[in-house]
Amino acid sequence: MDQIAITRTVTVAAGPFAAGHLGELTRLVPFEMVDDVLATTRRTQRRVRLLPARVVVYLLLAGCLFADCGYRQVWAKLVAGLRGLPVPDPSGSALRQARQRLGPAPLRALFDLLRGPAATGAVATVWWRGLLPVVIDGTMIAVADSPANLHRYVKHRCNNGGSGYPTLRLSALLTCGTRTVIDAVFDPSTTGETAQAERLARSLRAGMLLLADRNYCAADLITAFTATGANLLIRCKTGRRLPLIHRYRDGSWLSVIGGRHVRVIEARISITTTTGSHIGDYRLITTLLDPSRYPAADLVTLYHQRWEIETAYLELKSTILGGRVLRARTPDGVDQEIHALLIVYQLLRTAMVDATDSQPGLDPDRASFTTALNAARDQVVHAAGVIADTVIDLVGAIGERVLANLLPERRIRTKSRMIKRSNSKYQARGPNIDRRTYKATTSIDVITNDP
Template identity: 35%
Template sequence: MARTKAILGTGARLADFLSASLLARVAPAEVVNAVLDAHACNSQRVRSFPAVAGTYYCMALSLYPEAAYEEVFAAVSQGLAWAAGAAEPPRVTKSSISELRSKIGAAPLQELVERCCVPLADALTHPHAFYAELRLVAIDGSSFELPDEAENAAHFGYPGSSSGHAGYPQARCMVLVECATHAILGANLGPFRSDEWALFQRLLPLLKPGMLCMADRGFNGFEHWRQAQATGAQLLWRCVGNRQLPVHRMLEDGSYLSAIHPIRLGRKKAAAQAIVVRVIEYALPGQEDSQPRYRLLTTLLDPLAAPALELAALYSQRWEIEAVFDELKTHLRQNRRVLRSKTAELVRQEFYGWVLAHYAVRWLLHQGATRHRLAHAELSFTGHVHLLRRAQPHSGAFPPSAPETPTTMVQ
């Protein structure tokens, strides 16, 4: 049976709902052009659908997962019509869109995430985003479903199931998130069975001195710790409860100093390379589903500067990253589980466009939180998604001059 082209409904155009100029505030057109030039995929002459428009188009795809490719283009191309003095943007075919997406590929979108997704909070207006002058960030991974196409299955793989494998191939991603603002600061994508640390290694350069990075139990091996600590960031990572961590010195707040060692080395060599860590053990009495004991490792060795009780309470902010995955999968994509793209390269492209669209919504929300001196949690992510959709791009998707600050909302 032939598929029905998805539209927004009678009388509604995507162009009436998407502020492409906001996407240009997050990823300025001059930066997009520079990245496209660097990857040798920019348009060399004026076209009805130039590569810079195609790049914003990749961001817009996740904002309108229910709409056809051509309808999403109608939103992004409003800026082109404005620049040309035309009443309506040019129309393009689905094949033209696919051709341009293939020409652009994934690398420019990945670089735009690296260049444009910067921390948002500052200590003056949002002190809750920091602890002891350290910016709170967290790392974690998740997976999502892809179209059941042969290339996607071959590249990303299926999760296992009792019947052989699941119905859709899946990809696995790792993200680094600013806890208070939910801004994604970095992301990487790989096959479903990718080692999470291997995915995160590309993001390690994003850890900086002045950050406190929180992570779950998967990242506390010696080499993980050594590489992350070398970035200059402070670490607060959960550790498995049965790991052998001998008490070297008890501290006055109940925590203690220990050491972690490289494996597969002789005792003397391992001792020489040992890294001193502080261990914090605590329980959460009275809370359902809590474990008998939690254990954290940290580079913050001074119990006076960072008391154990404060760090144990602080670690709960790592779970903000779960809310980020919910925003990505549920609220931004409107519960549509499967991405659109049918090839591995375009899956990667769509993923990084998805991350940039999420960052644009979070950037918009941050403006309201800053202006009204509110915590980010007091504002509605979903409300700002709707605001982004209905704001008309009066200044065009690719403004010839600096656009006005987008309207913000408080809910």
Template identity: 35%
Template sequence: MPQAVLSGRLTDHIGLGVLSARFHRDLLEEVINRTGCREKRSRRLPAHVMIRYVIAMGLYAQESAEEVMRRLVGSLRTMGSWSDDWQVPTASAISQARQRLGVAPVKELFERAAVPVAGSGTKGAWLGRRRLMAIDGTSFDVADTPANVARFGRMGSGPKASAYPKVQVTAVIECASRAVVGAVLGPCSTGERTQAADLTGVLKPGMLLLADSGFYSFELFNRFTATGADLAWRIGASVSLGLVRWLSDGSYLALIYRPGLSAERRRRLAQTATDGGEVPADTARLVRVVDYTVPDRNLDGELITVITTITDPTDVPAMDLATAYHDRWEEESALNEIKSDLRGRGEVLRSKTPDLVEQQMWGLLLAHYAIRALLVNAADEAGYDPDRLSFIRGLRLVRRQVTDQAAIFP
């Protein structure tokens, strides 16, 4: 019987196994059209293939360029479309194709596809009617090339400078799923608070954003409040609070102030709020304050102070808010999964140019998002909290499926 031949280039049939459903071909085509990266002539490695390839780099961050491509070419032998003269493109050809693709389509795909995945019944996803979200940042080592140093910089200076340049990533995650749904990349000299200002568009009414004290500023707090989402942010001892009145659950209403106000001005504003008067929004804001300690985790009895836009204690009692705040640690767990489990502990993003570093970073985020979405779906079906499902096991499952589909050698 003659061998059936699949139409089109072999690489047109590249797939990512269970990940292909999350980033389907129609979505890739929309992204390609929107970013204008469609190739002018027929190429062996067209844009839609390279987008999938960049995501696969996130799954196989420690593999060579050719090996990642080899693992992608799936099911050709069983489909009767094997061609003996097809060979895996060289590392140079793959690098050139990545350069043609650029950063924009991979970033656009993340922004289009990375949305909260927890459903109404997902365990641990909600505080009452509010979806729990968190924000945090970290940095990734990148290849030590002059171009990467110029764009991203090193931590420290002189003999204390970091061995590698670092790209700074600040991200918003959905706490229950640990799915990253918004991110900003930049030089390591750019602080988390500065990058966070570009993430307000991720937040929507019905969300509760948790943040550590490093993110607090009067201006940034107001910017996130303007999104309609609620906030629960820890603040440091240096932040001035003006007591307005105590509440029934042990929390209290207070004012936070624009920097630079004199002590007398702050006192008068607090008195105005206590008397039921209005205070200028650009000068002070009324918040609810929850103070608590966690003795079994902090033997020194350090006081944790969280301010929130949820001012009604009957809506969310202080104890519930304090408990929910510690879901912020899910952000650190998510970032650690990307750094240690996907990229590999202590590994360096090997892309040699800044644009390819950013492209690879978006691919890592997309790979992590797809696995996390898969785990949430599985947890919901089983009635589990997603925390009970191991990310590493999910990653191995995805890698195994891709490998099973792509056990092909040129």
């Protein structure tokens, strides 16, 4: 019988640093970057242990790629492709102590280095009339029910008492076109989204167009947002009384909130399919006051991109975490894990944008996050692409897998959001959830009746 042998060469760091890698994603968070962060935060080990600080950083990042595994199992993934090398076999206790020695500061500093809009050539799909659409919103994440965590994080009250797990509130500022993280903050769930939004305003800049839902349409927040030089497109409650100062030709009108002139757009959106029509009324306010340059109907269409952050949270909580509770059992551990989660998300998004940029005109929305995640996991297990060759391949194995499994054009949403837990034996919203795709016709009518 004919046989063939496959010989594979793996290049990793030397000695006790060999296990410190993230597969091909190491190119986006290289050894030098991690070492610099450790030096800046004064977490570099005084003597080289079996678990150097750099290795522990990569262990925490790999823990987010393999959220269903304990850290002993994550370690096994990191060293699976290093057969023949004298790598240590630490106990679970040793891994825990190494994480505690490291603390949360290096992960925070690393996230600060990596956060921000992804560099992309897809200007037509990422930018809108010279502005960068960004979005802000919050979500809840469950943390481990441990005595240490309960000193900081609280449980929500339910009909039958308290919920099973304490929770934290995470708020993020994302770019709409690439879904990369510009900034993020998290606190106990007792801290509201608007309080977190005031802190996220530090990352808004002139040239950005902030999209947000009705929760953020408060006078003090609008003042804080506009002070950064960014423009706003925020949904507003239809029953809110706003003075009509001037009516524009496109049906929008000039008003004022908190001493700031805004333009108000009221529109009725209808989506018609073979199953019938769905109609909804929207009221938006914007600081873009020129109706000829920014027509009302175009702004209503653009506002739909606010939902990009919901997709990003789905990728964080469902695709990466698989709906699981965070594993850390101390507040410092939660700090570590949240920042590691954001870093891994940002790395995957960056790899996806690099891949779609290799094909001019390809929308970053066509890249599959699940495909990128699974490809990155494979590269870790094989310790592949850890150190780049002299010729840099921006696409790489992850990008090749993404380009080979592009998503179809996004379908039109005709229903409100539904929660459906994967692989659940319980029905989330009734027995019949129609998930078929229909050809749809969308119409936007700007309402011109005086308020």
